Amino acid sequence: MALTRRTLLLSSAAAGAATAATTWPLAASAAVYRGPLRSDPFTLGLASGDPEDDGFVLWTRLAPTPLADDGLGGMPARDVPVQWEVAADELFRHVVRRGVTIARASAAHSVHVELNGLLPGREYFYRFKAERYVSPTARTRTAPAPWTTPAALAMSFVSCSQYEHGYFTAYRRLAEDEPELVLHLGDYQYEYAPDTYNIPGGNPRDHEGPETVTLANYRQRHAQYKTDPDLQAAHAVAPWAVVFDDHEIENNWADEVPEQPDPNFLARRAAAFQAYYENMPLRRTSIPRGIDMQLYRRLRWGRLATFHMLDTRQFRDDQGCGDGYKDCPAALDPARSITGPEQEQWLIDGFRRSTARWDVLGQQVFFGQRDNNSGPASVVSMDSWDGYAASRERITKGWVDAGVRNPVVLTGDVHAHWADDLKLDWTDPTSRTVGTELVCSSITSTGDGADVVPSAHPWAAWNPHLRFYNNQRGYVRTRITPADLTADFRVLPYVTRPDAPVHTRATFVVEDRVPGLNQTADNPTPGAATTALKQGDLGAETVRQETERP
Numbered sequence: 001m002a003l004t005r006r007t008l009l010l011s012s013a014a015a016g017a018a019t020a021a022t023t024w025p026l027a028a029s030a031a032v033y034r035g036p037l038r039s040d041p042f043t044l045g046l047a048s049g050d051p052e053d054d055g056f057v058l059w060t061r062l063a064p065t066p067l068a069d070d071g072l073g074g075m076p077a078r079d080v081p082v083q084w085e086v087a088a089d090e091l092f093r094h095v096v097r098r099g100v101t102i103a104r105a106s107a108a109h110s111v112h113v114e115l116n117g118l119l120p121g122r123e124y125f126y127r128f129k130a131e132r133y134v135s136p137t138a139r140t141r142t143a144p145a146p147w148t149t150p151a152a153l154a155m156s157f158v159s160c161s162q163y164e165h166g167y168f169t170a171y172r173r174l175a176e177d178e179p180e181l182v183l184h185l186g187d188y189q190y191e192y193a194p195d196t197y198n199i200p201g202g203n204p205r206d207h208e209g210p211e212t213v214t215l216a217n218y219r220q221r222h223a224q225y226k227t228d229p230d231l232q233a234a235h236a237v238a239p240w241a242v243v244f245d246d247h248e249i250e251n252n253w254a255d256e257v258p259e260q261p262d263p264n265f266l267a268r269r270a271a272a273f274q275a276y277y278e279n280m281p282l283r284r285t286s287i288p289r290g291i292d293m294q295l296y297r298r299l300r301w302g303r304l305a306t307f308h309m310l311d312t313r314q315f316r317d318d319q320g321c322g323d324g325y326k327d328c329p330a331a332l333d334p335a336r337s338i339t340g341p342e343q344e345q346w347l348i349d350g351f352r353r354s355t356a357r358w359d360v361l362g363q364q365v366f367f368g369q370r371d372n373n374s375g376p377a378s379v380v381s382m383d384s385w386d387g388y389a390a391s392r393e394r395i396t397k398g399w400v401d402a403g404v405r406n407p408v409v410l411t412g413d414v415h416a417h418w419a420d421d422l423k424l425d426w427t428d429p430t431s432r433t434v435g436t437e438l439v440c441s442s443i444t445s446t447g448d449g450a451d452v453v454p455s456a457h458p459w460a461a462w463n464p465h466l467r468f469y470n471n472q473r474g475y476v477r478t479r480i481t482p483a484d485l486t487a488d489f490r491v492l493p494y495v496t497r498p499d500a501p502v503h504t505r506a507t508f509v510v511e512d513r514v515p516g517l518n519q520t521a522d523n524p525t526p527g528a529a530t531t532a533l534k535q536g537d538l539g540a541e542t543v544r545q546e547t548e549r550p
Helices: 003-011 012-019 170-175 215-226 229-237 266-276 343-353 385-401 542-546
Strands: 046-050 057-061 078-086 093-101 110-114 123-130 138-141 153-158 180-186 240-242 297-301 303-309 358-364 408-411 417-423 433-439 466-480 484-492 503-511 514-522
Touching: 012 266, 012 358, 046 123, 046 229, 046 297, 057 078, 057 123, 057 138, 093 110, 110 266, 123 240, 153 170, 170 229, 170 385, 170 466, 170 484, 215 229, 215 266, 229 503, 266 503, 385 433, 385 484, 408 417, 417 484, 433 466, 466 503, 466 514
Parallel strands: 046 240, 153 180, 180 240, 303 358, 358 408, 408 433, 433 514
Antiparallel strands: 046 057, 057 110, 078 093, 078 123, 123 138, 153 466, 297 303, 417 433, 417 466, 466 484, 484 503, 503 514
């Protein structure tokens, strides 16, 4: 009896090994490696990313002892050949490509296989082998041909997975939805030492090792996150496109400026970038060069959608008046930028050349205005686009002037679900809507959270463009078609215990050529009453990660 897709993708490594043991020939170009691998090195799972119409990136990292203090995962200090296979079917009866690559000790035995020459718009399955050990099997896919417009794309996006604050059940539920593409918009891992960033009632899990500062620290921390089976399931179901935010290095860094004075910050940044590349399914164009890393890039899904993946950390000016919510004149300074001038021009040029039905910005911090003051002063977050208002205006005007058909901004960072209409003139609530922002909650960060009445958010009265808010953990599931984009805000009732169910809290639709949100459903938590939100309840989900290091 053939395995079902879900059974296969979410099964143990042993099941994958059982189907592969007698069918996998050693590629002719590989020498048999007689290294000291005495236990399974595929403890961190596998992943794929950055799909193009003829290929994608395949990733794994060998680590038989993943939480070793030196960050090397218990591997010998020598390079190791790793075989890989790509098949058109989940049982590998029709292998379309195979080869051998080298897991280098200098790169923590990470593997990046960058494939091309495959068929567009196809589902593929892949696996690795090192010595006698065979990895689990995972699914990926190529993007559609560039001249085609597919009928639909199932895409989900996520952010902010603090290991200590809960279980990664939301990743498991996302995997069960079987998306075709996943965007991770930052804070994939957190830098804190154990018992430093605590939630009420205490953290259900602890980080291994100290605060991440060295390359060994970051490698160990990434490995700890990658051992989580729910995260592995989400990576195994579809290709990902990833960008970092702040916690992949440290809270609220800005270019070469750390949150707190640190003479070793640039060495820390270089170490964090190297570990990030080693642990993510990124193309070789993103290999770090010291403190620099090319992360912003475009992914095209035929003529249906173009994803502009941004970097709002590496090139930004420092926060204008320090962190937090401020009425700050520097926030309006036209010389300041959150993207840097080169990336800003790259993005605007991309708008001008776009022929996509949907132009989607995959980025990190809140784009629309969130004024937390009901009076004449504009009190906004210095760490978000509000703190770089002229930069936001140039980019918004860029898509308006270019005639972008359907601009949509996707956002993470703030540990809550939001949805808002985007304006060119934020001083006039009646000004026309020129785009849409969808903000995903965290996977775990800040703990369980609580369900609330979305319309009761106290800022909504003077921010009428803010259309939805929910303070539960979860992710956003979208379906993009030529006619519309549907966004389901998926929530979990708790994350401080494992295996929570998931449901859709609200659904919004953005129609083709009609910027702005149309709500089609608002579904309260099953079996529980929602509560109104008071001003004093805003708490950590909107400001803590933007204002101060816990």
